[in-house]
Amino acid sequence: MNALKTNNLKKSYGSNIALNGITLTIERNEKIALLGCNGAGKSTLLSIVMGLKTQSSGACEVLGAKPNDFKNKSKINFLPQSLNFPEELKVKEVFKIVKSGENSSETKNKSFQSIAEDLGISELLDKKTSKLSGGEKRKVGLALSLTREPEITILDEPTANIDLLGKEKIYKALEKQIRDKQGTLIFSSHEMKEVERLAKRVIVLNKGEVVADGSVDEIKSMFGLKKVTFKTSSSTSDELNFSAFKKYEFHRHEHIVYGKNSDQILKSIFEQNIDFRDLKVFEPDLEEIFIKIWSK
Amino acid sequence: MNKIFTHTWWMCLELFRQPSYFVATVAFPSLFYVIFAIPESKTIESSNTLLASFSCFAVFGVLFLQFGVGISQERSTSWYHYLRTLPLKTFHLTIARFITAYIFASLSVSFLVILSILFTKTELDFRNWLLFVFSLATLGLPFCFMGLCLGYFSNLKTALPIGNLIYLPLSFAGGLWKPPELLSENLNKISLYLPTRQYGEALWAIALNQSVPQRALYTLLFYLLFFAVVTYIGAKRDYTKRYQ
Numbered sequence: 149m150n151a152l153k154t155n156n157l158k159k160s161y162g163s164n165i166a167l168n169g170i171t172l173t174i175e176r177n178e179k180i181a182l183l184g185c186n187g188a189g190k191s192t193l194l195s196i197v198m199g200l201k202t203q204s205s206g207a208c209e210v211l212g213a214k215p216n217d218f219k220n221k222s223k224i225n226f227l228p229q230s231l232n233f234p235e236e237l238k239v240k241e242v243f244k245i246v247k248s249g250e251n252s253s254e255t256k257n258k259s260f261q262s263i264a265e266d267l268g269i270s271e272l273l274d275k276k277t278s279k280l281s282g283g284e285k286r287k288v289g290l291a292l293s294l295t296r297e298p299e300i301t302i303l304d305e306p307t308a309n310i311d312l313l314g315k316e317k318i319y320k321a322l323e324k325q326i327r328d329k330q331g332t333l334i335f336s337s338h339e340m341k342e343v344e345r346l347a348k349r350v351i352v353l354n355k356g357e358v359v360a361d362g363s364v365d366e367i368k369s370m371f372g373l374k375k376v377t378f379k380t381s382s383s384t385s386d387e388l389n390f391s392a393f394k395k396y397e398f399h400r401h402e403h404i405v406y407g408k409n410s411d412q413i414l415k416s417i418f419e420q421n422i423d424f425r426d427l428k429v430f431e432p433d434l435e436e437i438f439i440k441i442w443s444k
Numbered sequence: 445m446n447k448i449f450t451h452t453w454w455m456c457l458e459l460f461r462q463p464s465y466f467v468a469t470v471a472f473p474s475l476f477y478v479i480f481a482i483p484e485s486k487t488i489e490s491s492n493t494l495l496a497s498f499s500c501f502a503v504f505g506v507l508f509l510q511f512g513v514g515i516s517q518e519r520s521t522s523w524y525h526y527l528r529t530l531p532l533k534t535f536h537l538t539i540a541r542f543i544t545a546y547i548f549a550s551l552s553v554s555f556l557v558i559l560s561i562l563f564t565k566t567e568l569d570f571r572n573w574l575l576f577v578f579s580l581a582t583l584g585l586p587f588c589f590m591g592l593c594l595g596y597f598s599n600l601k602t603a604l605p606i607g608n609l610i611y612l613p614l615s616f617a618g619g620l621w622k623p624p625e626l627l628s629e630n631l632n633k634i635s636l637y638l639p640t641r642q643y644g645e646a647l648w649a650i651a652l653n654q655s656v657p658q659r660a661l662y663t664l665l666f667y668l669l670f671f672a673v674v675t676y677i678g679a680k681r682d683y684t685k686r687y688q
Binding site: 198199200202218222224225226228230231232234235236237241244245246248 | 525
């Protein structure tokens with residue numbers, strides 16, 4: 149049984165098309181990052197998966213059942229993009245409410261103290277939720293997700309509005325979660341660092357369609373170019389030939405060669421007997437790749 | 445059962461910690477009672493009747509106005525949508541809301557009862573007290589559904605003004621502030637068809653140790669079914685609008 153399977157999934161709001169035929173299969177225990185610029189359809193897709201929205205057409209199955217199947221609710225955990233809590237309640241009381249939904253007494257009794265410590269929010273447990281900052285609310289929401297132990301965890305932009313130190317704690321907590329527990333993780337994000345650290349597979353959406361699907365390395369090799377830079381004492385580039393590669397730039401004494409394969413670029417440099425210094429090889433930058441995909 | 449208990453617990457906690465809500469809900473009917481009812485409670489009969497009137501007013505206020513406005517506010521929050529993703533049924537939350545509303549209605553009535561015992565000639569035997577409390581709760585059920593209708597057919601901004609537009613006139617026209625015989629002739633005729641009037645009729649009869657008029661029971665049953673159907677339509681409409 150797959151964790152998630154969609155077939156030609158479409159969703160429109162009047163004439164506005166949010167999802168335009170998404171066909172996906174996500175196996176159990178996969179770690180997936182869902183990427184796309186604002187309005188690409190990420191949140192709509194996650195809302196359909198969670199049963200918070202209904203598709204206009206197409207099929208969606210979560211753990212072999214319809215998205216809003218009650219039996220699956222304890223197996224799926226969701227952190228929405230925006231989550232506010234009842235203002236008069238304390239954080240620990242909110243935890244109690246969320247944990248009350250657990251069927252297994254073992255899971256129910258599991259302390260959220262360790263998760264709170266991992267995320268650095270232990271001191272917030274006795275605080276009223278109305279006194280929390282935006283970032284603290286986000287961390288509490290994430291802690292709620294991590295204290296439950298479902299088969300699928302779905303996080304919609306888990307680190308939005310969180311400072312750098314907070315993000316680092318979240319990455320570590322999620323990495324620990326991935327390391328220690330089995331389960332499918334699907335998260336949407338705009339943070340490339342987050343994607344590279346947590347995801348094994350990346351699904352890129354643009355205008356409601358899947359435009360790229362693969363591992364981070366596959367996406368990089370599919371869409372990105374490796375960059376080799378070096379310097380020479382010569383102020384011209386007339387004697388050099390890099391026409392076999394995608395792109396070549398020369399700025400004063402610095403040469404930049406772009407190509408799919410960095411080994412071939414290096415081979416070409418050596419074959420031309422170039423007297424170089426400061427040779428550097430750069431991996432394709434995910435952010436640049438996505439900007440390229442989305443601007444198409 | 446545990447889920448219903450947990451959700452009732454946090455809903456009550458949330459409201460108890462809001463002094464403005466708690467005081468307004470509990471104190472408003474008591475304040476009216478002290479100003480308008482206690483000076484008029486000169487005999488056992490008038491004391492019992494006025495206690496019944498203001499108890500109906502208190503229960504109506506909590507079950508319809510506070511409950512309805514609360515649902516309308518709650519529907520607009522991300523927390524409400526988040527709860528839908530947890531292993532919970534709508535049933536659990538709805539029952540928890542009903543119980544919470546009844547807890548506050550009971551508190552509101554308790555204060556009235558204490559005031560009536562201390563400062564008026566109210567006299568009911570044990571059986572009638574039980575019947576009085578039981579009838580207040582069960583016959584007040586149409587107002588719960590009326591509150592659900594308000595919650596589903598209004599939004600955050602409109603719930604309170606719309607609620608007040610219904611709550612205050614219905615209380616007055618139902619004879620809960622002053623006896624129906626003091627209403628104008630035309631208003632008195634209309635009043636007979638109102639749920640608040642028939643709620644009052646039933647409770648006045650119990651307070652005076654008389655049998656409850658059948659018309660009151662049938663009218664309240666009609667309103668219960670009517671508002672249950674409208675609630676169903678409202679909930680479906682809300683679901684379609686929000687989740688489809």
